Each structure stands twice: as structure tokens, then as C-alpha cells.
Amino acid sequence: MKLRWSALLQWETLLVFLLVATFLMGSSIAESFLTGTNLSLATADLMEKGIMALGLTLVIIAGEIDLSVASVAGLSSAILGWLVDRGAPLGAAIAAALLAGALCGLFNGLLVARVGLPSLVVTLGTLALFRGLAFVVLGDRAVSEFPLGFTEFGFNNVPGTLIPWPAVVFTVLAVLAFLVLHRSWIGRQIYAIGNNAEAARFSGVDVDRIKIGLFVTSGMLAALAGVVFTARFASARPDNLLGFELDVVTAVLLGGVSIFGGRGTLIGVVLGLFLIGALRNSLGLADVGAEEQSIVIGTLLIVSVMGTNALRGMQERAARRRPAAPIEGGGRS
């Protein structure tokens, strides 16, 4: 197949260029940027946001939003810490934390799909509710006594490589999410719902059930992110991952997912995620504070949505200019 210019006009292509540019900038800012240790640490730092972004991507493509992800992760961390502190076996504590995440997602999903409330308001409410519950569970304490194997999973790399264990978890989940979204009937139904929920309903898609399932998925992934974070810092605190929802939403939108649903790819989101990570890391190496870095991230977010809008316009115009392909073997008169 001949390479078309329109293929280069993909948002993902632009993200790759931006990512390369950021890497060039990073290595010119600080020699330590392009070292294995730094990249390994920076990647590990990004994995909780990445795991949450996978679930959120599915939710946003289906035309909804989940602002409660970081609070679910905080609640999961608090439950994990509370149980381990009471002498529960680690496996059971992790299972309970994940189950709590699934229940949080179910709560969001039922309110959105069954009661018919706007997900923006529901998850804004549960953002406060779940974070509040995290404080109720753990008070203002922090639990930092965990079995050695758990914290080693958080600190260490895969033996003989520079790949942190959390990155392995993220990669497996990202591949799974890719298969679900881009290679399965569920994925096609998710896009259909995001494009036009009514039309999807009339063509036999069980919109409510899929939406509930997506919120449950998002909740469980967020809870897993909370577990990973707890392992990496060997600390369960009720305010863990506070405010992470902003970076997660930004990564998804920067990746080219439309806030109105129906458009976007998982590859774009992963690129967006690493773009944010590389930017924050290289700016951090240049002694730019976290809050000042946010100026760049915020600008990038707005510009990226303007960019995807402009690109879409160009693609549509290009499509209109191209003459319609002749129907081959057309026997109709």
C-alpha cells in the first residue's frame, strides 16, 4: 500500500516527534537524563498514572469520565495498609484492596448507568467520598511495615535489566487493554457507545452493562495503582496519590482521546503518558519546580486538543478532495 500523507497526519505520529524532541531537549539539559538509571526511575515513577490512564481511556472513549481514580487508589492503599497492620496476610490484603476498587467502580457505574446521573458530577462526588473514606480507614496514620517481598517488588528491577517491576505490570495491562479496545467486539461497542449511545442501544449494544463494566475496570485498575504505589514507597497513607487525577486525565487527552468520546487510541495515550513523564523529568533535572512544570503540561494539554481539532479538519478536507473510489465490478445500471 502506498504511503499517504494523511497517514503522517496522525496525532500519534506527532506525539512520537514531540517525544523525540523532548528526549533531545532532556539530554541537552542534563547529561544524567539519558542514563539507564534515570530513565528507569522516571519510568517507575510514571507507572501508577499509566495504570490509571488505561482504565480512564476506556471510560472516556465510551463518552463518560472518571475523576475518582486517584481517590480510589488512595482508598485501596489505606485498606491495604490497615489490613497488613492488623496482621492480615499480604495476598488477602491486596485482594481486599482490589475488591474495594471494583466496588467503588460499581458504585460509580450504577449511579451513571442505572440512575442516569452525569459521570462528571458522580465521580466528582466520589472523588471526595472515596478520599474521605481513606481518611476514615486509616486516620492520619501511615503504615510502613510491609513484607519484604512486597517492597522489593516496588523498589527493584527485573534481575539483570533496568526494567522496574511495576513497568512489567503496566506493560501486561497495556497489552490487554489494547487487545480489548482495538481487537475485540467489546472495543467496537465501546467506540459505538462513545459515538452515539442511542444508536448503539438501538443496534443491540447493552450500553448500561458495558458502561458499568468500564467503571468497575477503571476502579480495579486504580486500586491496583494504589497497591503499586504503596509497594514503591513502602508506605500506606490516606493521602497517597492525592491530585493524581489531573495528570491522568491530561495524559489521556494529550494522547488524542476526545473528551466527548468515540475517538482515540491506546497507543496515543501511552505516548501521551511518556511525553508527560519525559517532560516532567527533564524539567526536574533542570531544577524547575513541580508547580512550574505544570505550566508546560497545562499548555501542552490545551494546544494538543487544538492540534487534534485542526488535524481532524485537515483530514476531513483531504478526504473530501480525494475522488470517491470507483465501485469495482459494479453490475448495477
Add this chain to the structure above:
Amino acid sequence: MPDSTATAPEPLDAPVLDRPRPRTARLLDVVGRVREVGIALALGLLVLVVAIQEPRFVRPGNIEEILLSVSILSIVAVGQTLVVLTRNIDLSVGSIVGVSAFVCADTMRGSPDLPIPLILILGILIGAGLGVVNGFLVTVGRVPAIVVTLGTLYIFRGVDFVIAEGDQVNAADVPDGFLDLATARVLGIPSLILFAVVIVAVASYGLRRWRSGRELYAIGSNPDAARLVGVPSGRLVFGAFVICGALAGLAGVLWAARFGTVDARAGSGLELAVVAAVVVGGVNIFGGSGTAYGAALGAILLGTIENALSILKLNPFWLQAIQGAVIIAAVTVDALITRRLQRALRKARRRA
């Protein structure tokens, strides 16, 4: 079918907004009023229950304390109401409050002789300027408001940190006249509360009586229809963002005056409380219905719950969870009432 052809088409030049409004619109109005009465009732019940447990709760001093603590929130919530009515949202208000609070406090420290009205105007102008950025990106840039203001939430806060350079303004550094802006009493009422009352009153009146106020509802109910009948949507949405920014700017000055101590973190996370107040106050997040005094009532309800928790010496950790639950309860009740009413209406129509 013959029914629809029987009614003569109305003349095109009839003032569209004065036509008898369709049933659903009136229905929404009823629900809206039910909402504000509902919040008032919930508030009354809460006050009653807590007062029985702890009479200190209803002492004038404590009531004043509650109103003081929600005044700034109410002012920002009124601005947010204007934006939400048009089916948009402004998540950057907390950051605007922060920039305005720091710049104004810093200015007062640098030049203590500056007349107080000037510093008020400075804060309002800063807020309006940042509101212009939001409004421009939404109306001209055609970027969804939630994306724009999520971005400017980051950007404005970052700018605040750049301006502050890790510095902090203390109450001792600014003249007393500036602190009086929030604490001075007029007719026995703290001026901060008066600011909030005046703004809520003007906004409520304007939304009801002024043409542009009514048009904000029209945009939110049906953006395409509003444009078709000649409502200048772009200009009004832009205006809503500018006013919302200006009110957040004013709230920033008052924040600095009330607390005296200001660093670059002032107002962080305020956007969540503001959106919560607006939603609890019965403003539809998809635009088209709600009132400014409803938003203020929402703010008062949330502030009263916070105060009640501390006065009853309940575990303060429950506060955030309860606030979240209140938001969800409010919108759930809303949805259920609307559904019930719609079903009743449909039944009535079938009988007719």
C-alpha cells in the same frame, strides 16, 4: 398528524423568548424551585438536629462564623453558576483565587499607602484577565471548557508559583486597612458577608430580569436553538467566563484580607468545593437551569455541615466523605424527582 398542520405557524418576528414556554421547560422550573426549597429544608433540619444536641451551634457568634467561612466560596460559586448555566465549566477558579490573593497581598506589602478600592479593582482585573484567557480559548479556540480550564488550572497555579518564588506574605506585612476589607463591620455585619450578599443578590436579579441573564439559560438549554434565534452565544459565554474570573479575582483579594497570610498555595482545591456548592445548589451541570441563590444555599449547606461536624466533635476525617455523599445525594434526589414528575406529566397528557 392533522394536529400539527392545524396550528398556524407563528410569525417569525415574534419575540421568541416571550412565547409560552414548553411544558418541559416549566417542569424544569418547578424542579428547580423544589430544589431550593429542598436545600432550605435540609438546612433547617440539620440546624435543628445539631442545635438540640449542642445549643452553642445556633449562637449568633457561631452562625456568623459559618457565614464568614462560606462567603468567599459563595462569591466564586456565583461566578461558576453563570458558566455552568451555559453548559460549560470553569475548573481554574481556585488557581485564579490564588494568583489574585498573592499578587494583591504582595502589592499591599510593597506599597502600603495604596487606597483600598484600588487593590479591590486590581484583584478583579487580574481575575477578569485570566477569565478572558479561558473565554477566548473556549469560544474562539473551540476547545471544550473542561479541557481548557483543566489546563489553565495548572497554568495559572504555575504562574502563581513563579510570581511568588517561594515567598509568603504575612498578616504583619500588610496594613490594617487591607485586613479590614474582610473584617470591618458595617451595621454590625462583617463586610465579607456583605460582599457575598450583594453579589448573590445582584446575580440572582440579573439572571431573572436582564436579557443577557435569560439568554444564558437559553444557551444552556439548547445551544443550537439559541444561536438560531439570534442569541449571541459566543459573546455571552465569553462574558460568563470573564465575570466568573472577575468574581474569583475579587474572592482572591478577600481571601488575602481575611487570612492575612498568603503563599502560592492559596485557594488550592477550591474548585472542587465550588463545583460541589453549585451542584448541591441545584444548578444543572448540563446547563439551562439553576439560580445564583441556589448555589449560595449549596455553599451554606456544605459550610454548615463542616461546622456541625466540628461543633459535635465528630471525627473530622468524616468531613470529606460526607461532602462527597451530599453531592451524590443531591443529584440523585434531583434525578428521581425529575423522573417522577415526567412520568406524572406523561400520564396526565395521555388522559387529556
